[in-house]
Amino acid sequence: MTLSAAPISPTIVTGDDVYAPQEDSHLLIEQMNALPGGVVDKTVLDFCTGSGVVAIAAAGSGAAAVTAVDLCPNAARCAADNAAAAGLDVDVLVGSFPEALAAGPYDVVVCNPPYVPAPAIEDQVTPLTGPTQAWDASVDGRLVLDPLCAAAPDLLTANGTLLVVQSEYSGTAQTVDALRRVGMDAEVIAEQRVEFGPVMKSRATWMHEKGLMDEGCHEETLVVILATKR
Numbered sequence: 001m002t003l004s005a006a007p008i009s010p011t012i013v014t015g016d017d018v019y020a021p022q023e024d025s026h027l028l029i030e031q032m033n034a035l036p037g038g039v040v041d042k043t044v045l046d047f048c049t050g051s052g053v054v055a056i057a058a059a060g061s062g063a064a065a066v067t068a069v070d071l072c073p074n075a076a077r078c079a080a081d082n083a084a085a086a087g088l089d090v091d092v093l094v095g096s097f098p099e100a101l102a103a104g105p106y107d108v109v110v111c112n113p114p115y116v117p118a119p120a121i122e123d124q125v126t127p128l129t130g131p132t133q134a135w136d137a138s139v140d141g142r143l144v145l146d147p148l149c150a151a152a153p154d155l156l157t158a159n160g161t162l163l164v165v166q167s168e169y170s171g172t173a174q175t176v177d178a179l180r181r182v183g184m185d186a187e188v189i190a191e192q193r194v195e196f197g198p199v200m201k202s203r204a205t206w207m208h209e210k211g212l213m214d215e216g217c218h219e220e221t222l223v224v225i226l227a228t229k230r
């Protein structure tokens, strides 16, 4: 593996049940590396690490220490294997907010959470299959985004930075407002228009029926929100 000073996408291997890095992963890495001074000498938390792609990019970009957290043991194992294969030091934890908080606080928190709106179980015509917890995030897409915003000040050191990527369909303004409500400065710093992937394609009819999306939509805007602890 070749690492440049600010690698965008390290070589990553994933199994069937671990989220393979996609546009949202790369957009988050790009914005992390574009922070003033990048993550050099910073402590970094990659919350919802999946394959570890963002954590590994942080470790390869000179972070002082990188912690990666994922609820899914297979994802955590995958992230640890990918970090080891890259020869980079990442402390991978299986867990969620309690584990991330216990190992913190951090100078930089990066997160690509599950954010796709999903039918409530009772509304599902066909039960969802596969590693759906990587993307399904309840009817409003905010299953992880809301607790992340609430926990952000406790996860961060003074003047620490949160970078979170999400879809326009999971409430960009809600995230910005939620972060401001907990006393942080927050703004959208990047946007990228992308074609729907397989999950959004399969969800489009339901989202249209729920009034969450115009009929015939086939693209979404991904946003990266930056929030700073005052």
Ligand SMILES: C[S@@+](CC[C@H](N)C(=O)[O-])C[C@H]1O[C@@H](n2cnc3c(N)ncnc32)[C@H](O)[C@@H]1O
Binding pocket: 019, 020, 021, 022, 024, 025, 047, 048, 049, 050, 051, 052, 053, 054, 069, 070, 071, 072, 075, 095, 096, 097, 112, 113, 114, 133, 134, 135, 144
């Ligand atoms: C969209 S994937 C992102 C993976 C990777 N960070 C990337 O950018 O490619 C979301 C990941 O969050 C994990 N996850 C879902 N809910 C979580 C929670 N409450 N706490 C920690 N991890 C969670 C899933 O297991 C999945 O690996």
